[in-house]
Amino acid sequence: MQDRAVATRHTILAAAAEVIIERGYGGASISLITAQAGVAAGAVYFHFRSKEGIAHALLDLDLLEGLPPCRGPVLQQWIDLALLLACRLDADPKVRAAPYLAALADSQDGWTSPWLTWRATVARPLYAAAHEGELQTHVQPTPSPSC
Known part of the structure; x- marks a missing residue:
């Protein structure tokens, strides 16, 4: 993908995440996302088939x-990962929107929750x-059964 296309995709995902955080998934629309991103609807549909496609990209x-x-002790990688996630939750709307969408996954047909994958990534x-x-x-x- 060309640099411009990659940048546009990133802009769309960030804008979609901001709209979803503000209005919820049900309140987000392609028109709100395009307005937030400052792109034409055609650009959104070039990268994603639908709002659901955008949600799947955020879940991935x-x-x-x-x-x-990783440098040094293996445990340092876990510490680095925790700090990276904390920083990204603060600074990146895509990271903030993903857990919200993951919580919706069980109630949406065709959505797969990433929680197990995310938990495995953090536990590795x-x-x-x-x-x-x-x-x-x-x-x-080993995580507790309630996790």
């Missing part, structure tokens, strides 16, 4: 985007840290 969020390569460094002996013996990385 890469939690590891921007994570620096903890399992590696346990394997490397970086966790105290009483610390178990």
Whole structure:
């Protein structure tokens, strides 16, 4: 994809996330998204088939985007991931909108909740840290059943 197309797609996703955060998924419309993004409806439909397609793109969020390569103890990767997510939740509307949309996934036909994948991504460094002996013996990385 050309740089301009990538930038337009990013702009549309950020605008859609802002509209969804402000109005909810049901209150978001392609016309509101195009107005927020400052693009024509044709640009939105070039990248996405529908509002649902935009939601799926937001749900496919890469939690590891921007994570620096792990240096030092494996547990440091988990700490880095937690700090990255906290910063991205504060600064990136796409990251803020994704958990909201994930919570809707169970009630939407054809949507797959990313919670299990996200939880596995966050837990992976903890399992590696346990394997490397970086966790105290009483610390178990296995999530509780309520998670």
